[in-house]
Amino acid sequence: xxxxxxxxxxxxxxxxxxxxxxxxxxxxxxxxxxxxxxxxxxxxxxxxxxxxxxxxxxxxxxxxxxxxxxxxxxxxxxxxxxxxxxxxxxxxxxxxxxxxxxxxxxxxxxxxxxxxxxxxxxxxxxxxxxxxxxxxxxxxxxxxxxxxxxxxxxxxxxxxxxxxxxxxxxxxxxxxxxxxxxxxxxxxxxxxxxxxxxxxxxxxxxxxxxxxxxxxxxxxxxxxxxxxxxxxxxxxxxxxxxxxxxxxxxxxxxxxxxxxxxxxxxxxxxxxxxxxxxxxxxxxxxxxxxxxxxxxxxxxxxxxxxxxxxxxxxxxxxxxxxxxxxxxxxxxxxxxxxxxxxxxxxxxxxxxxxxxxxxxxxxxxxxxxxxxxxxxxxx
Amino acid sequence: xxxxxxxxxxxxxxxxxxxxxxxxxxxxxxxxxxxxxxxxxxxxxxxxxxxxxxxxxxxxxxxxxxxxxxxxxxxxxxxxxxxxxxxxxxxxxxxxxxxxxxxxxxxxxxxxxxxxxxxxxxxxxxxxxxxxxxxxxxxxxxxxxxxxxxxxxxxxxxxxxxxxxxxxxxxxxxxxxxxxxxxxxxxxxxxxxxxxxxxxxxxxxxxxxxxxxxxxxxxxxxxxxxxxxxxxxxxxxxxxxxxxxxxxxxxxxxxxxxxxxxxxxxxxxxxxxxxxxxxxxxxxxxxxxxxxxxxxxxxxxxxxxxxxxxxxxxxxxxxxxxxxxxxxxxxxxxxxxxxxxxxxxxxxxxxxxxxxxxxxxxxxxxxxxxxxxx
Numbered sequence: 052x053x054x055x056x057x058x059x060x061x062x063x064x065x066x067x068x069x070x071x072x073x074x075x076x077x078x079x080x081x082x083x084x085x086x087x088x089x090x091x092x093x094x095x096x097x098x099x100x101x102x103x104x105x106x107x108x109x110x111x112x113x114x115x116x117x118x119x120x121x122x123x124x125x126x127x128x129x130x131x132x133x134x135x136x137x138x139x140x141x142x143x144x145x146x147x148x149x150x151x152x153x154x155x156x157x158x159x160x161x162x163x164x165x166x167x168x169x170x171x172x173x174x175x176x177x178x179x180x181x182x183x184x185x186x187x188x189x190x191x192x193x194x195x196x197x198x199x200x201x202x203x204x205x206x207x208x209x210x211x212x213x214x215x216x217x218x219x220x221x222x223x224x225x226x227x228x229x230x231x232x233x234x235x236x237x238x239x240x241x242x243x244x245x246x247x248x249x250x251x252x253x254x255x256x257x258x259x260x261x262x263x264x265x266x267x268x269x270x271x272x273x274x275x276x277x278x279x280x281x282x283x284x285x286x287x288x289x290x291x292x293x294x295x296x297x298x299x300x301x302x303x304x305x306x307x308x309x310x311x312x313x314x315x316x317x318x319x320x321x322x323x324x325x326x327x328x329x330x331x332x333x334x335x336x337x338x339x340x341x342x343x344x345x346x347x348x349x350x351x352x353x354x355x356x357x358x359x360x361x362x363x364x365x366x367x368x369x370x371x372x373x374x375x376x377x378x379x380x381x382x383x384x385x386x387x388x389x390x391x392x393x394x395x396x397x398x399x400x401x402x403x404x405x406x407x408x409x410x411x412x413x414x415x416x417x418x419x420x421x422x423x424x425x426x427x428x429x430x
Numbered sequence: 431x432x433x434x435x436x437x438x439x440x441x442x443x444x445x446x447x448x449x450x451x452x453x454x455x456x457x458x459x460x461x462x463x464x465x466x467x468x469x470x471x472x473x474x475x476x477x478x479x480x481x482x483x484x485x486x487x488x489x490x491x492x493x494x495x496x497x498x499x500x501x502x503x504x505x506x507x508x509x510x511x512x513x514x515x516x517x518x519x520x521x522x523x524x525x526x527x528x529x530x531x532x533x534x535x536x537x538x539x540x541x542x543x544x545x546x547x548x549x550x551x552x553x554x555x556x557x558x559x560x561x562x563x564x565x566x567x568x569x570x571x572x573x574x575x576x577x578x579x580x581x582x583x584x585x586x587x588x589x590x591x592x593x594x595x596x597x598x599x600x601x602x603x604x605x606x607x608x609x610x611x612x613x614x615x616x617x618x619x620x621x622x623x624x625x626x627x628x629x630x631x632x633x634x635x636x637x638x639x640x641x642x643x644x645x646x647x648x649x650x651x652x653x654x655x656x657x658x659x660x661x662x663x664x665x666x667x668x669x670x671x672x673x674x675x676x677x678x679x680x681x682x683x684x685x686x687x688x689x690x691x692x693x694x695x696x697x698x699x700x701x702x703x704x705x706x707x708x709x710x711x712x713x714x715x716x717x718x719x720x721x722x723x724x725x726x727x728x729x730x731x732x733x734x735x736x737x738x739x740x741x742x743x744x745x746x747x748x749x750x751x752x753x754x755x756x757x758x759x760x761x762x763x764x765x766x767x768x769x770x771x772x773x774x775x776x777x778x779x780x781x782x783x784x785x786x787x788x789x790x791x792x793x794x795x796x797x798x799x800x801x802x803x804x
Contacts, residue, residue: 069645071637072538073470081470090531133459135528350522351535354554375451377525379533389530 084175085113093127093178095170096152102244105210106168107143107156112178118146119153119181120192121221122214122291122328126382127155128177131166135177137381138163139330141213141293142181143245145220156244158210179387185291185328187218191229201229204285206273206302208236208294212244214328215293219252219259228256232282236298238267273301275308293328303327330384335405337364344425346370348378349395351429361422367392367399368417371430378417378430385419392417397426431756433697439756440699446748447734450741454526461740462515462524462532465720469510476504477646480660484653501660505667506721511540512672513723518739520545521553525736541668542635543605547627551608557735561680561687561708568680569687571596571603572612575779576681576772582782589780600669600676605631671721674769675712679728682710683771684761703758705732711746711762718765719743729760 067075080087097109119142128137144154159168205215222228237243253261262281278285292302306325343362348371359374368390371378381389391414398409400423407423479500486493516539524532538545559565570576575586596603609627613619642661647654686707712726719726727742730749753760
């Protein structure tokens with residue numbers, strides 16, 4: 052069987068040579084853009100206003116789209132001034148949704164999000180495969196109602212609701228809502244994205260408790276005592292958090308502090324696990340003696356080299372762009388590997404971990420690495 | 431021109447380049463996307479027309495008309511793909527769009543030359559060492575004598591013949607371009623050293639030949655031969671056209687060549703001047719410019735090889751004005767003039783020169799060249 056299959060795939064390879072040096076898919080794209088397989092695109096099917104300054108784009112991904120897991124994100128690209136720019140957005144719809152479409156919910160802030168607010172129905176955007184580990188435990192995803200064993204805590208702020216919305220919609224669609232406490236921060240009730248839907252979920256599902264905090268009237272910050280007051284059993288809950296950096300820093304601090312580690316049912320110190328979704332690379336503290344250097348970018352396409360000064364804190368992608376180069380790039384936050392370059396000589400520092408890379412031949416993510424002394428990279 | 435004037439000349443061209451780069455945007459992206467869509471639709475349409483003509487075989491005039499139209503459409507699509515799209519994308523002209531589908535690092539073009547070898551032989555060697563004798567292999571492509579500075583050899587007597595052969599098989603010349611045949615002949619490198627390159631060419635060529643001369647003809651079943659011949663016409667058309675356009679780039683009367691001593695210590699301004707002096711433009715309408723891949727703006731292309739080609743027409747009058755201001759000859763002429771003087775040179779230089787090569791003082795602005803251009 053395997054042999055027959057391999058002969059068929061060989062024949063397929065030969066047949067596809069009718070389009071060489073392209074693929075048959077390039078010609079399919081002319082007639083049916085969503086049937087192309089060499090590139091991932093999605094068509095904007097519908098645009099909904101969610102809340103002030105927030106829109107949901109209903110996207111129809113093309114052929115080859117793999118279903119996401121609730122909570123995952125996807126890299127969406129759009130041409131701005133002719134240049135393709137991509138950003139990562141959580142998918143806000145549940146994987147159970149029928150009809151083959153996905154939602155991304157976009158707050159109008161930043162260049163790409165603003166551009167996405169301007170698109171019209173029928174436009175195309177690029178779409179990478181869904182990815183990310185900010186997901187529910189496998190058992191909960193599999194649909195098994197875990198009953199009282201599963202105790203969850205969601206802490207979200209503003210548009211950080213989007214991956215959690217996918218999880219809640221998924222749990223509700225499968226009738227598998229466990230014991231969930233959801234603390235959500237928004238400026239006012241009106242600003243709560245999916246506000247009406249969340250409130251009716253809370254009515255329909257006794258396991259789901261929604262706690263809305265409206266920061267326009269309640270200015271108390273997120274901290275351990277406040278969390279304990281809102282959710283007395285928080286330490287026994289597995290937690291997911293997504294929102295502004297300040298909120299993530301605060302909850303990270305709460306969970307990291309040993310004074311908040313309480314005994315669990317067996318009397319052992321225990322604190323629930325915390326999952327955090329960030330849409331910016333979290334950076335390590337730069338050593339005070341970190342210094343940049345001279346960066347040399349060798350372009351394999353033109354076999355020319357460009358030199359530039361690179362400081363210790365500026366990602367080498369930015370350094371290259373300021374030097375007039377246009378290396379390929381994607382997420383600009385160290386997840387997509389589109390900008391991967393090869394270290395020829397010298398040393399770089401990964402700004403997320405603070406670790407240095409000096410082994411020639413290493414792959415370097417230049418969007419999150421800065422020069423640590425002189426460095427030469429092959430783009 | 432004084433050194434200071436030469437650098438001022440360079441700064442003006444730099445400013446022009448920077449201003450154009452800064453103005454690239456959505457309209458440019460639409461241009462190349464539309465060009466690519468048009469070219470692919472023409473390729474599909476041409477092949478469809480070739481197949482649609484087959485039932486007309488009993489009616490020879492109709493059949494020949496239809497299959498001819500199909501072959502020409504396919505040939506035009508190959509011309510667009512090689513010239514206005516492939517050559518320019520591989521130069522990195524569209525890398526600024528950050529679009530993985532239209533990028534020099536991934537583009538492969540529809541001829542037998544592998545893009546990675548072309549990036550070296552053309553983008554690197556030719557564009558850096560434009561018209562420098564002994565460095566730029568494009569000066570006669572190591573087989574033709576196109577300037578009196580090249581010593582005459584008896585083999586040049588038959589160069590009009592192999593020049594014609596090269597025209598018909600131009601894509602093979604392009605494919606072999608990165609192989610340093612001069613060094614091979616002199617024994618500086620052996621066949622072993624170019625094995626990798628030859629393997630790359632072989633692999634690419636096998637796919638190309640399989641496509642046009644086996645797979646598509648096979649799809650026509652008993653009409654294998656007409657489809658094969660139509661594809662041969664399409665490829666031949668592209669060969670002749672790209673040969674003609676490319677030979678007009680640096681060989682017409684007035685184009686200057688340089689010695690390695692000339693370019694020693696060359697400044698930015700000097701580099702720009704050499705690109706202008708060594709390149710020739712062809713005058714014509716918008717369709718002609720597109721079909722030539724805008725290599726009809728060879729001067730602008732050599733000054734700014736990574737600016738998108740759709741901008742060359744608007745740059746040309748500005749570049750010409752800057753050249754006029756600094757007294758740098760700007761060689762432009764009709765297609766007939768540029769191709770005619772090139773062919774005349776190839777025929778004339780098949781014979782040994784009567785006298786010693788003269789010191790190069792003739793420029794494109796010489797009255798004789800002017801008269802021909804008019």
